[in-house]
Amino acid sequence: xxxxxxEVNLEKLSGKVFVGRANGQxxxxxxRLNKYxxxxxxxxxxxxxxxISVNSSFFLGLFGEDVQRIGDFDKFFEYVDIRFVDDRFKDxxxxxxxxxxxxxxxxx
Amino acid sequence: MGRxxxxxxxPCAGINVKFRKNLDEFYxxxxxxxxxxxxxxxxALLRRKAHFNSQSDSDGLVFKEEFSxxxxxxxxxxxxxxxxxxxxxxSPCEIKLPKKFSIIDDPQSCLEALQSFRxxxxxxxxxxxxxxxxxxxxxxxxxxxxxxxxxxNCMELHRSxxxxxxxxxxYPESERLCRLIRSIGIVKxxxxxxxxxxxxxxxxxxxxxxKRRSSTEDESSVGxxxxxxxxxxxxVEHIDCCLQEAGSQLKDTAKQDLAEYVxxxxxxxxxxxxxxxxxxxxxxxxxxxxxxxEVVIFNYGDTIADTFKRLPQEDxxxxxxxxxxxxxxxxxxxxxxxxxxTLTTLFALQGSVxxxxxxxxxxxxxxxxxxxxxxxxxxxxxxxxxxxxARMCILSGEEHIRFDGxxxxxxxxxxxxxxxxxxxxxxxxxxxxxxxxxxxxxxxGTLIAIQFILPETATEEIEA
Numbered sequence: 132x133x134x135x136x137x138e139v140n141l142e143k144l145s146g147k148v149f150v151g152r153a154n155g156q157x158x159x160x161x162x163r164l165n166k167y168x169x170x171x172x173x174x175x176x177x178x179x180x181x182x183i184s185v186n187s188s189f190f191l192g193l194f195g196e197d198v199q200r201i202g203d204f205d206k207f208f209e210y211v212d213i214r215f216v217d218d219r220f221k222d223x224x225x226x227x228x229x230x231x232x233x234x235x236x237x238x239x
Numbered sequence: 240m241g242r243x244x245x246x247x248x249x250p251c252a253g254i255n256v257k258f259r260k261n262l263d264e265f266y267x268x269x270x271x272x273x274x275x276x277x278x279x280x281x282x283a284l285l286r287r288k289a290h291f292n293s294q295s296d297s298d299g300l301v302f303k304e305e306f307s308x309x310x311x312x313x314x315x316x317x318x319x320x321x322x323x324x325x326x327x328x329x330s331p332c333e334i335k336l337p338k339k340f341s342i343i344d345d346p347q348s349c350l351e352a353l354q355s356f357r358x359x360x361x362x363x364x365x366x367x368x369x370x371x372x373x374x375x376x377x378x379x380x381x382x383x384x385x386x387x388x389x390x391x392n393c394m395e396l397h398r399s400x401x402x403x404x405x406x407x408x409x410y411p412e413s414e415r416l417c418r419l420i421r422s423i424g425i426v427k428x429x430x431x432x433x434x435x436x437x438x439x440x441x442x443x444x445x446x447x448x449x450k451r452r453s454s455t456e457d458e459s460s461v462g463x464x465x466x467x468x469x470x471x472x473x474x475v476e477h478i479d480c481c482l483q484e485a486g487s488q489l490k491d492t493a494k495q496d497l498a499e500y501v502x503x504x505x506x507x508x509x510x511x512x513x514x515x516x517x518x519x520x521x522x523x524x525x526x527x528x529x530x531x532x533e534v535v536i537f538n539y540g541d542t543i544a545d546t547f548k549r550l551p552q553e554d555x556x557x558x559x560x561x562x563x564x565x566x567x568x569x570x571x572x573x574x575x576x577x578x579x580x581t582l583t584t585l586f587a588l589q590g591s592v593x594x595x596x597x598x599x600x601x602x603x604x605x606x607x608x609x610x611x612x613x614x615x616x617x618x619x620x621x622x623x624x625x626x627x628x629a630r631m632c633i634l635s636g637e638e639h640i641r642f643d644g645x646x647x648x649x650x651x652x653x654x655x656x657x658x659x660x661x662x663x664x665x666x667x668x669x670x671x672x673x674x675x676x677x678x679x680x681x682x683x684g685t686l687i688a689i690q691f692i693l694p695e696t697a698t699e700e701i702e703a
Contacts, residue, residue: 145464146464146468146469146472147472148468148471148472148475148498148502149468150467150468150471150498150502150503150505150506151465151467151468151502151506151509152506152510152603153510154465154468183472183475183494183495183498184471184475184494184495184497184498184499184502185495186498186499186502186503186506186609187499187503187605187609188502188503188506188605188606189502191602191603191605195602198602199601199602217491219491219492219495220495223495223499227605230590230591230605230608230654230655231591231601231602231605233590233591233653233654234653237559237563237589237652237654237656237665238652238656238664238665238666239559239562239563239566239665239666
């Protein structure tokens with residue numbers, strides 16, 4: 132069964148900077164992301180060209196629940212497709228997800 | 240006590256001047272030049288008092304709150320705000336600033352110098368202060384901002400009590416430092432006539448400071464930008480604008496890095512301070528060949544250690560911290576050499592550590608890592624050049640952590656760790672030169688300051 136594509140385009144929000152977990156959570160509500168799941172959907176994440184920054188806190192506010200639920204780096208990015216996102220943002224978003232999933236005890 | 244209250248009733252033109260509040264009516268009824276002059280003077284005093292006691296100033300920050308925090312900085316908290324019975328002093332109080340007036344490099348001397356304001360907060364009969372910058376050889380933006388804030392609050396206090404208050408000062412010898420003080424320091428903050436750098440004639444000399452503060456009505460929304468988003472966006476555009484005047488601009492990657500840095504700190508300040516208030520200051524010295532840039536972001540309210548101390552012992556966010564502290568206690572590091580607040584502040588910098596993490600959502604705790612990473616990126620390549628080395632500090636309450644590139648984040652074990660020791664091992668004690676507790680001085684909240692030279696790799700020339 133093919134998955135339904137859902138577009139999450141930041142163009143629909145205002146501003147060139149996307150910062151803050153609370154703003155990310157507000158955007159999650161706006162895009163109704165709780166309705167979707169990795170079983171039935173694929174999220175296409177799009178960032179407008181004139182964007183200055185997509186901060187990791189915003190991205191984790193937007194998709195933190197999915198990161199936590201899926202619990203796997205590759206599977207998460209199968210669900211949230213960021214291939215059309217500019218490289219300068221992509222690296223930071225991948226690092227944020229990787230760090231959220233890392234489990235260690237700080238050597239203590 | 241004013242002389243009018245000594246009389247029960249002063250009958251005059253049918254007005255009973257039994258209370259001070261009836262004075263205005265009394266003056267108006269008489270209308271002699273002398274009485275009208277008194278009336279104007281009294282009304283000006285009432286306006287100043289009303290401003291001092293008002294809930295918010297024009298910029299929206301609670302003025303009284305800032306005044307109370309200024310008192311904490313000078314060590315006058317807990318004392319009565321002023322005393323009319325104190326002995327009158329004819330000479331101003333001298334505030335001698337240290338050679339290194341820097342929150343980043345020498346917070347102890349810097350905050351001790353600010354504590355020299357204490358007598359002026361206690362006694363409104365001291366006619367003013369003399370701020371002596373003459374010995375100062377080095378300073379930073381954070382120290383100048385705190386000096387200006389303390390002096391301004393001090394002046395407001397004296398004026399609200401109807402006392403004149405003169406702030407006099409002596410510039411440092413260095414021309415560059417003078418320019419900074421006139422552009423961004425106390426002289427600018429107090430708008431000292433004839434000294435601030437303003438106007439087209441001095442445009443080439445002007446060093447434009449960026450400043451924003453939070454709004455009390457700030458809420459997250461999708462349809463419009465909140466204050467922290469706007470401040471972050473404006474700051475990046477401000478730095479870009481300064482560069483464009485000199486024929487270059489920030490690369491897109493540098494904009495992203497700068498916005499990540501500023502945005503994460505401001506978000507942390509808003510979410511963890513307990514007050515939700517933050518302030519940001521910054522500048523790029525475009526006329527300096529080295530393109531020196533400074534950013535200061537601070538919030539009053541809870542310190543980093545406070546936010547963790549308030550959590551219940553069994554809270555999810557405290558699990559790793561408790562293990563860390565008990566290890567240091569067993570080794571005898573905690574207690575004898577280190578205090579819990581200092582080590583808590585250090586631990587809070589590690590990746591995935593956040594007082595708001597929960598078992599169901601533990602994706603927080605990357606903001607501080609982002610700021611350290613930004614610092615590491617812009618300090619790369621100039622580690623050997625001591626004079627041009629990028630520097631940063633986190634000052635939270637009495638705890639001070641300094642960064643100069645010597646100790647770096649390491650992610651080999653999964654989570655980003657910076658332990659401030661040679662082995663980057665959190666089980667060992669940190670370097671006391673970099674992680675320390677200040678002695679009898681404190682900042683009532685958290686302040687992050689960074690001073691760096693904008694690297695060539697962050698900018699590109701504008702094509703004609």
